[in-house]
Amino acid sequence: MTTEQTPPVPGPxxxxxxxxxxxxxxxxxxxAVFAEQGTGASTEEVARRANxxxxxxxxxxxxxxALLEAVLIRRLEQLAEEGRRLLAESGPTEALFALFDLIVEASPVKNAFAAALADAGVDVGAAAAEAGHALHAVLSELLSGAQRAGAVRKDLEVPxxxxxxxxxxxxLEHLDGHPASAARARAVVRDGLRPPVAG
Amino acid sequence: MTTEQTPPVPGPxxxxxxxxxxxxxxxxxxxAVFAEQGTGASTEEVARRANxxxxxxxxxxxxxxALLEAVLIRRLEQLAEEGRRLLAESGPTEALFALFDLIVEASPVKNAFAAALADAGVDVGAAAAEAGHALHAVLSELLSGAQRAGAVRKDLEVPxxxxxxxxxxxxLEHLDGHPASAARARAVVRDGLRPPVAG
Amino acid sequence: MTTEQTPPVPGPxxxxxxxxxxxxxxxxxxxAVFAEQGTGASTEEVARRANxxxxxxxxxxxxxxALLEAVLIRRLEQLAEEGRRLLAESGPTEALFALFDLIVEASPVKNAFAAALADAGVDVGAAAAEAGHALHAVLSELLSGAQRAGAVRKDLEVPxxxxxxxxxxxxLEHLDGHPASAARARAVVRDGLRPPVAG
Amino acid sequence: MTTEQTPPVPGPxxxxxxxxxxxxxxxxxxxAVFAEQGTGASTEEVARRANxxxxxxxxxxxxxxALLEAVLIRRLEQLAEEGRRLLAESGPTEALFALFDLIVEASPVKNAFAAALADAGVDVGAAAAEAGHALHAVLSELLSGAQRAGAVRKDLEVPxxxxxxxxxxxxLEHLDGHPASAARARAVVRDGLRPPVAG
DNA sequence: AATGAATGAGCGTTCATTCAT
DNA sequence: TATGAATGAACGCTCATTCAT
Known part of the structure; x- marks a missing residue:
């Protein structure tokens, strides 16, 4: 079912x-450029590096x-795709945490970029919204699966x-270069995601 | 205690x-300006608004x-000051969580600014480092107090x-306007900070 | 007579x-494009509209x-052709004034274009000069005919x-949308073309 | 009355x-630059020539x-001023024709510029409109004076x-460099402005 | 022969920073 | 000392023109 039967829509x-x-x-x-230098990087720099x-x-x-948005879309699509792949390979709990790590550990610069993108007004256009929805759907599936398995607190929702x-x-970006601290910080989030202990 | 006894260092x-x-x-x-418009706001705008x-x-x-750095320093100093005040008024656990909320709930735009500051190379100069150390010291005191009180996991360190x-x-900035989601997100972090239950 | 007997010059x-x-x-x-948008219209726009x-x-x-010049030439040729046709159909005076109106009343945008063309350095090449000469010849015939008929002041020459x-x-372009004013303005020119009254 | 008693309005x-x-x-x-090269001349060129x-x-x-508009306004104001001066010095008929010549004979390039300005959408802002009205007022006075004196056809209005x-x-711009032709062309307009001969 | 992707010079505009008043 | 006018490098973007398909 994951094999896409792209129908011959003419498209753009x-x-x-x-x-x-x-x-x-x-x-x-x-x-890469926006990740390294922030979204303020010049379009010329992109052109230069792309020859x-x-x-x-x-x-x-x-x-x-439009370029920024396209990059964002690509990233969202990649993540959704990855989520689908992980879900196909293992249970939802493992898949969820694996995806979590994937997203969160992506070279900090990439996240810097993603964050900046979100920061900027970038009123994500229709296409970005669509990509966002796709990722949202995958996350929803992973999340509810992990919740059913009792691995994640029940009250959590996708947003x-x-x-x-x-x-x-x-x-984690802030802790780049301090792996021990990063591990502990991640433990905090990981433990916080677990269902609270009764009592 | 708030009156600063500035020693007669020649200084700048x-x-x-x-x-x-x-x-x-x-x-x-x-x-205010950088908070509202991001660090990209023009220096002229600052001058205009300051008359x-x-x-x-x-x-x-x-x-x-240098201006951005000075703003950052001011903010760090204010937070350290606030931390000291809170500690004087209540136990370390309450003080820690109160400061946590203060920092974290500051109007998202302010955080956007702080984040941007951190993002940018702003290789914080000596002065900023100093202010950072002051905040670090307060946080350290609050943290170890709360840990001694058993309210926070023992392995956590200031960084x-x-x-x-x-x-x-x-x-939370990302959840601005969605208070229910924000509350749940915060619960995750809060619970994650607690000492893990003995299994 | 309109069928052109192009002699077998090798040509271009x-x-x-x-x-x-x-x-x-x-x-x-x-x-059409240059008329609507001025000569600043992009060549791409022309291509797009021409499919x-x-x-x-x-x-x-x-x-x-070269494209602008070609358009100009086409227009000059059309006008010369029109002049010849008018002369064949009626007396030179009527023909002259009819052609005058034709040229002058062409949708203002077209004149805007013609003017812009003239404005720009467009050092009309040989071909344009040739087309200009053809029009010149027709106008000359019309003018001298009308002068012989006493309808136009004798001292006027083609330039x-x-x-x-x-x-x-x-x-008239300047008076587009104000027909009453336009009529009076045209009367001024028309009356000025007449032979001055003796006395 | 022409000496302006500019009251001390603070202004901008x-x-x-x-x-x-x-x-x-x-x-x-x-x-000068826009006159020579058309309104398409670059702002940099203006800066360069102004040092x-x-x-x-x-x-x-x-x-x-805004720069184009300012130039237009300046020109309109100069002309209105000139009109007022001429009217103060001589009768309306002489003044009208003198102003006519002044406007019309201004170095062709200046007219090229004025024309281009009008061509462009340059939706004249309030200031330009005001300057236009001032010129309009002067022309109106000159025109009606000349009409009363019987020197200009009665049906003509300012527009x-x-x-x-x-x-x-x-x-005349089109006849630059051909003074004899230019003189005859001007005679056509001049004669056309006269009241039509009875009979 | 026709296409349309690629090119780079040039344009209008902004902004951190310097200089003359 | 405080002002604000002047500066020029840099940016996003356009367009006539060339090149590969």
């Missing part, structure tokens, strides 16, 4: 081969904000789970 | 009365980064406590 | 049928200026007639 | 001496359009007079 044009390559490279480079002219960036993404993810990422 | 000049007033107002205004010329800002703070503060602030 | 290549169609469509579209690739435009017209046309077009 | 701040000089120079230079940094231009005129001015300027 079947990009030429080289253009597709450039677009993909741009997204990759942009993610394309500045106009090529703007051909693919009509504004800088705060996401917030906890974001916050934990931030937390 | 004994600022004239009006200049001191200007400096104070600038810091206040700057914090001083732009050059006056640069006389007091030679670069924009991760700070990181948890930052992360939680971020978390 | 005998364009394939579809290419000829493309070229014609491009000119038509370009005139051709941008490169096709540049294949037919090696620079944007100033053209200037008067351009100026009047500009004048 | 009493510009510093050097700033005033710069502002004036910028307007002068901008008029100021680009930011100085934008400090004085927050957008390029078309302005249009005729614009059109004539365009006309």
């Amino acid at each position: 044009k079947p990009l030429r081969a080289d253009a597709r390559r450039n677009r993909a490279r741009l997204l990759e480079v942009a993610e 394309v002219g500045i106009a090529t960036v703007f051909r693919h993404f009509p504004t800088k904000e 705060e789970l996401i917030a906890i993810l974001v916050g934990t990422a931030r937390m | 000049k004994p600022l004239r009365a009006d200049a001191r007033r200007n400096r104070a107002r600038l810091l206040e205004v700057a914090e 001083v010329g732009i050059a006056t800002v640069f006389r007091h703070f030679p670069t924009k980064e 991760e406590l700070i990181a948890i503060l930052v992360g939680t602030a971020r978390m | 290549k005998p364009l394939r049928a579809d290419a000829r169609r493309n070229r014609a469509r491009l000119l038509e579209v370009a005139e 051709v690739g941008i490169a096709t435009v540049f294949r037919h017209f090696p620079t944007k200026e 100033e007639l053209i200037a008067i046309l351009v100026g009047t077009a500009r004048m | 701040k009493p510009l510093r001496a050097d700033a005033r000089r710069n502002r004036a120079r910028l307007l002068e230079v901008a008029e 100021v940094g680009i930011a100085t231009v934008f400090r004085h005129f927050p957008t390029k359009e 078309e007079l302005i249009a005729i001015l614009v059109g004539t300027a365009r006309m």
